[in-house]
Amino acid sequence: MAPHAGLVHLKEYDIKDSNVELIGTAIDHKVKYASAASEPAWNDGRVGVEPGVFVWRIEDFEVVPWTVREGGGVFFYDGDSYIVLSAVPTKADPGSGARQVGGNSNRHLIHEIFFWLGSHTSQDEAGVAAYKTVELDEFLHGTAIQHRELQSCISDAFRVLFPRLTIRKGGVRSGFRHVDLEGDAAREDGTATLLRVFQPVNGSVVVVCEVEPTWRSLDDGDVFILDVGEKIWVWQGSKCRPMEKAKAAQVVHDMKLAKHVEEEVLSQTEPRSRVIIKLLGGDSEEGSQRSEYSCPRPVTGLSLATPKRPRRLFRLSDASGELRFDLVKEGEGISRHDLDSNDVFLLDNEGNSIWVWEGSGASKAERTMWLSVAQSYVRQLASSGEDSEGYMSPIAKVRDGYESVEFEKAMGGPQGI
Structure with a gap:
């Protein structure tokens, strides 16, 4: 029986078209x-x-x-x-x-x-x-x-x-309660487990994420750990980074301490690495005879190479008697002088981040709606075609007088204060 068979599934959250705040519902x-x-x-x-x-x-x-x-x-x-x-x-x-x-x-x-x-x-x-x-x-x-x-x-x-962050499949609705899986990646039903070890784009920390245990999950640029219960296999992609190899070694070390099983580390360039491909169902010519493997990462990073859109500053205000969300300024020249402590403002920092600034004198309606408005804004970017991945933009909120260094940088630095 499949791990999720017979379970009643709640509606999954869709970040692209659903409100996350849901306050008042x-x-x-x-x-x-x-x-x-x-x-x-x-x-x-x-x-x-x-x-x-x-x-x-x-x-x-x-x-x-x-x-x-x-x-x-x-x-x-x-x-x-x-x-x-x-x-x-x-x-x-x-x-x-x-x-x-x-x-x-x-x-x-x-x-x-x-x-x-x-x-x-x-x-x-x-x-x-x-x-x-x-x-x-x-x-x-x-x-x-x-x-x-x-x-x-x-x-x-x-x-x-979390220098040792691991993302696993499943969750509370799947029956995975709070148990210690530090050293046991394989499922209780004997199913093999495949962990992908990689460094996201523009990221400084290596992430471990569980992926489908199939050869189609492999990628030349990352390291993979296959736990089949009685043995742990490590597949090092031909283009993987030293940090990813080191991280994988750390993960395997922790697993071995708990399980006391042997491990084998193989580079993709070694002929014997085909053993891992076969363990992952790659018996066919399509899987076993490949020289290159590619699969999108489950955790990505925003590309900061070029701005996705102009810097924009919006005001959320109900001073007119109705709640309005209006563009204040676009392009260069946005600074702290453009903020008013009586309202809430949203700064789109060229698509790299979305900052919400809550003025000390903002109304209750303005303070309550900040997340709803920010969510609507990034969804509109995606639906309008301006930025298909706009919904992925990081969203953060600071309060007047309690700003972070990152917010000050986004606003143009200390010179904008």
Whole structure:
């Protein structure tokens, strides 16, 4: 029987044409019903007090703690949604965006919240993750920087939090609860598991991602780990990078510590590497006689070589009596002087990132709608044909007086302040 046979599947979230915020909808009411007066996940005595990286998974409208292992090791499932909080201690000047820790005036925390959406997460899970991200920000007094992260295009800011990030197939709806898979990649039903080790475009961190165990998943530019239960095989593509080889060796080391099985590392250029092709179903001439293999990566990166579109600054305001989203300026010359603390602004930084700036005097409607408007904007870019991958643009929000260095750079640097 197939792993998912007999399961009832919720509607998957489609980032290209669905709202993720869903605030004010039926999901909003379900979350409020399922939640207590205060969210236990935020009230553990550590959140907002201690530095570190905290992770939660959305399970049946609940926020459930998720383990981060020593050294930044973490497993995410492509069928799930997660919330990640990064709390970094720093000595801060007034207005820097830091929150004081306890009564120690020399210790402050800079908070960044990421909600990570797996490629097969449900619409309900995505909506709850976005809703709870807003709730967590409120718990932190509204000073956190918020990020939307897509599995298909993870930002470097997210990847550096997890030097040992592994993305597996499945999720809470598939019955994969919180179990330790550090050393056991093969499924309980004996199915072979194939892990792809690669460095995304413009990325500084190597990612490990589970892919379909077939020879068609192979690519000359990456390293692959095949776990068949009794042995671990490593296939090094002819064009793979040293960092990818090193990362694969680390992953295999951890697996062997738990499983005590032998490994064999083979380069694509070695004739014996055909053994791995056959294990992956490449018995046919099409699979076994190939000299080159190519397959799109499950996690990509945005190409920063050339601007995808002009820099644009928009204003979200209800000063006229109705909520309006209007273009303020396009092209060069956008600076902090163009911002007004009474409204919310959206900066499209040539397609490399989407920044939302929330003015300190913005209305409740403006503050509530920022994510909905940002989502609508990137979807419109794709549907209009201006940028077919516009929906993948990283989206982040900062608050007036709590801006990040990255936001200041996007606005044109300190000279624009």
